[in-house]
Amino acid sequence: MENDILKGLNPAQLEAIQAPDGPLLILAGPGSGKTRAITHRIAYLVRAKGLSPWRILGVTFTNKAAREMKDRLNQLLGPTVAGQLTLGTFHAFGAKVLRVDGVGIGIDRAFAIYDDSDQVALLKACLQDLSLDPKKYPPKAIQNVISAAKSHLLTAEDYIQKTSSYFEEIAGRTYERYQGRLREAKAVDFDDLIMLPVLLFRQQPDIAAKYQERYRHILVDEFQDTNIAQYELAKVLAAEHRNLCVVGDPDQSIYSWRFADIGNILSFEKDFPDARVVYLEQNYRSTKTILEAASHVIKANLERKPYNLWTENASGIPVVLTEVYDEAEEAQFVVAEVEKLVGQEKRRPGDCAIMYRTNAQSRALEEAFLRYGMPYRLVGATRFYERREIKDALAYLRVLSNPSDGISLARIINVPGRGIGQRTVEELSTWAQHQGLSLYAGLQAAVKGETPLPFAARTRRALQDFLGVMENLRSDVGKVDVVTLLDTTLQKAGYKDYVLAEEGGDERWENVLELRTVASGHLDLSPEEGLASFLEGVALVSDVDDLDQRAEAVTLITLHQAKGLEFPVVFIVGMEEGLLPHARSRDSGDPAQMEEERRLCYVGMTRAKERLYLVRAFRRSFQGRSGPNLPSRFLADIPRHLTTSPKGLLGAVEPEPKKLSLGPNLEPGDQVRHARFGEGTVVAVFPSGDDREVTVAFQGTGIKRLLQSFAKLEKVE
DNA sequence: GCCTCTGGATTTTTT
């Protein structure tokens, strides 16, 4: 067993895994086996050092990374032992701490977790409380200020102390109000999940000691993307045993705009002067050519510690630089190239990924993939948990779990429409606020006629009906399981009928059913805990997390989201000035932001194992207007001998010329089968050049427009 | 209270 843990590893990896107790900094280049090192170190601590797995905390940035780590450790240690490890994101860990020990700093056990849009909604209410004009003080901007403050562990009081401008002064006051409102709503935001545990540990050393004693070893992944608060949390936890192991790569730091601080790596060496430093420099992922090309791009950054990434992999083939006319041709080129690779090299679509700087770029690509019937998956465009129907359904449950949650209540009080208008909610909310009551309590008072508010009889009746439904449902909380609760709620609140009645309602309802499936994963707990853990789970999980790479589809993904992934074939599109580097970074005049753009490019390039394409369009439409673009400066940093430009210059790329074989004659009403989408009904058929565009309503997948020559539709009877 | 129109703003977004 122990042999397994140390087998097939290089000397640097072994050093990282077997490093004696004490602070440890692992600087790991892309593809250098960092996840392997960190999981094997955990296994080594358990197996060779006899450490109880219960005493190990592993922190990652995404749930996906946590799950990967868990899978590997299940294999190395077996599920029984691995199950005792604490593995998760900083936020999930923080939530656990607050759930168990937050009462000491006034955090209710049933606290809700507010996401971005909840925060903005709450901030709007705060601005209104303070009679501030949201045009002058945009809630988004204030949210950013508050998030920055919390990422630096500054409470509202701390922040107000150091304000130095009028705007900051206002922001400070709003922060204070916001925090008060959060408390009243028994809610915390994402940043609180980090900051509050730190404050808790500072204020209550006995509680801190409990965690410090328990966790003998703490390991932090993606350390280059931690913020000050997260680093502080890790340090506090490690204060007793000083066994803090951090793994990161400064060259892959791409989240500074979320207040991640590369400085943490430097601080680590200062905070722990005795830290052992291990470099993982051998790359197992990419060809020599790809690695060298990427190295030349990153090398141009001045603020960096150079290190020497190398590989024993084959040289491979040159990086392909392609110039196309515009985004439509770019998309066509990509699809045609993927098709060629699938046909000639027996690649699978799932081997390929298309990466871009901004989400808006996915549209043209998506269109091409759709039209050519090439399967693709778009990562994180409209994120599952941000969909309206999902947020609504969750808001109902959140109110049932925590009636103080005014933001959630305001969200669903008139959804579906039940005659409770904005005006009514506003008046009710203001009155409740003045009485020191939650919106829900205000609603109860209004129904009992205990408010001076002159509501019309009709309004009063609407409020009464709504409260009746909610009270009824509330009596089920703690009695019925979370799935039953969800079902009854959507039924009794009339939400199901409401969703199904609207345009595209079937698809929306499918989403709700998917949510229901997620809920059914919490049935092993008591009704109360099941509800709580479901709500916490959905708050802390993003759907990007379950990107299934085995799927037979090309991945469309932003460069940011691609971090940590790898693909045999990578296309980076939009290699243009203004996009990559993005104009916002370029024009900010801040060299640090330009360096981050370069790192982003580096991250993208180093995702590729065998084939890398860098595509640049001469002209691109941008927010309705179209204009010429210069090639990205990063292209100029790649030595010519590593590249090839097979198609020559502008406009030379033709989409694969195809013999059109249209297949069966189709007309509306016909049943057809598609290799990926399954069976469906033809809705419409239009001629499109030599081809036919067929609109098909697929069972489950919904309505798709396909070009018949590519989609290879079979007629079924 | 609900519907429609207009105007403003649109990088990235692990949680």
Place this chain on the structure above:
DNA sequence: ATCCAGAGGC
């Protein structure tokens, strides 16, 4: 081009 929020009309 397009999505969203807020304003104004019914």
